[in-house]
Amino acid sequence: MKVPFNDLTWQWRHIEDKVRFDFERVFASSQFSSGSFVDAFERQIAEWLSVPHAIAVDSGTSAIHLALIAAGVGAGDEVLLPAHTFIGSAWGILYIGAVPVFCDVDEETGTIDVEVARRLVTSRTRAVVPVHLYGQPANMDAVLSFALDYDLKVIEDAAQSIGATWNGRSTGSLGDLGCISFYPGKNLGAAGEAGLIVTSNDSYADRLRSLRNHAQSERYVHAELGFNYRMDGLQAVVLAHKLPLLSAWTKRRNELANQYITKLKGLPLEVPSVRHQTHCWHLFVARTPSRNSLRDALSKSGVETGLHYPVPLHRQPALSPYVKPDAAYPVSERWADEGLSLPLFVGMTDEQLDYVVRVVAAFYR
Template sequence: MNMMTSLSVPFADLSWQWNAVRGAVMPDIERLFAANAFCLGKWVTDFERDVAGYLGAKHAVAVSSGSAALHLAVLAAGIGPGDKVLVPSNTFIGTVWGLVYAGATPVFCDVEDATGTIDMADAALRMEPGVRAIIPVHLYGQPADLTAVFDFAARHGLIVIEDAAQAIGARYDGRAVGTLARLGCYSFYPGKNLGGAGEGGLVVTDNDADAAALRSMRNHGQSERYLHERIGFNYRMDGLQGLVLGHKLPHLDDWTNQRRAIAAHYSQALRDLPLKLPQVVHQDHVYHLYVVRTPHSESLHKHLRMWGIETGRHYPVPLYRQPCFAQLPSPAHGFPVTEDFATNGISLPVFAGMSVVQQDRVIEAVRSFFEAGGAHG
């Protein structure tokens, strides 16, 4: 096989997942429309019950997006104007929107070279008056170093909110990530490991008061219809999303194992190349993304595109360089590891249903780049 063959490899192909659940979903869609269960309703309630059981959480509160989940979690934790929150600099901006909406200020921290997750030694250097919380991100599908996070939080009296948007199904010390802190947040954006037919999110907690506040805030702050006891939002999950997610949830472990097998195939086949490959450091990885690093990432991206292979860049502009945060004080320390991920990172395709032929196509294309001297061009 060579680059002139017609085989292409998308970055993700969600049609395979749809085909796995279509037969069960379509009759339920008819039932949903007949029941007018468009906002919250039976299928959302059923999904909340089932996903809480899957994760081992007391309460699961379904919302309209992962960003909405993080916003409500910040509010439920009592974080607001004047507060500061430690966050990793190498993450999607949705991690920090919620705290910004609440009037708090992000304090960006560099990340571990092996994982891309928050570096707690670096976070210690950035600790300052006014910091009330920390949001570790289980990036690319791998848990952050939660032992270090919780030790640090305990020493400084910080609230911990887990951002597990990319890591549903990953475990730490035998527990699902997202369930170890006071509040944990997930995203069901279609491309996630568990993705809906549109936007969706979830907050989990074992705290009854937090759960009640979350359920009220997602639905206009209501305790009962037209009685608004607090400031609220229209963050309800659509019934269709609950329906689709409920049918996909029983497949999640199988789809996760497929991702792990693809990642193992890549790591074995690419181990001798001058690439930084993903490392499993903090116990588990569900491979939402398979990110490699090379100083020649842009050339490699173009080379793979010529082979018909789509890749991703996560995340090329770090949060501290985003124009919307230009007003924040300049940090006293740099972010060398985040810069490495931003400049040199390239995400290879990894998705449930990816064929061995497609995997081998990616491997052959990556190897050809280095073996042909592309890294020196």
């Protein structure tokens, strides 16, 4: 049996006819960059997320960049973030000349360890970026309490967690600003690059809408340094047709994840634990010291897997100037060295999952 790591064609088949019709509307109206289709999607997803403002942009990385600017973080300021995450979490910090300060992560969830973050606060610390890793929320009660103690802005990296909640609220809506990615492989994926910033702050929202469009206060009048970070109409159409299906897709992801947890029980590998509220299972990452050998065995049996993320931020060459010589990140390194992402996608069958489990069990036998 061949089991892909993901299969986006399954999603396309469920929206194809409606999307093709609306693509024709986009071309007929020439609403390619921003425009009415993007405006409509912003209203739709703001309602879905129960947030006052949803600002569409061209990627999750751009979302973090603009969110930091809107929050008032600037050159020389320090921003706390987990060492175990995709590098996009850090790029926006560097884009504005701020200093990333890497924190080790929680052993069970891989999300930011707030007690470690507390020890790294200095007079220059201005913000914290909790990453809701693999679809599981960071401990937002702890993050928000910590931020209040030190007067820090909270910018949620919810790139992987649309559909997850904390105390009944969507991830991304709890901090000052939240950033979501619609990269094609995400739970709600576009047909290219796209992202979103959410906030309850009216002034932040107004500034973000200006910043993404060359910082125009009015046509051809630019109030400050701006950026070309607009979402295009075609991406908005795809996302608008997928969004009504997302709750059912998230339910199916939970069913698959629970099957994995039950059927892998007793084998010598660590399966994910759901510790913080609801999980949307963007990825199912098991851990084992035999990661590379297990991955090879799965590949030989036709099962595709992923590595998220084998090189933590403190080991990235581009970020080496920001790593203190005596810094240690043992938990992040374990996640990086042992984590293996098993196939889990909407459209995956129970038979495919059972086959993956059989291959894993045979490897350990």
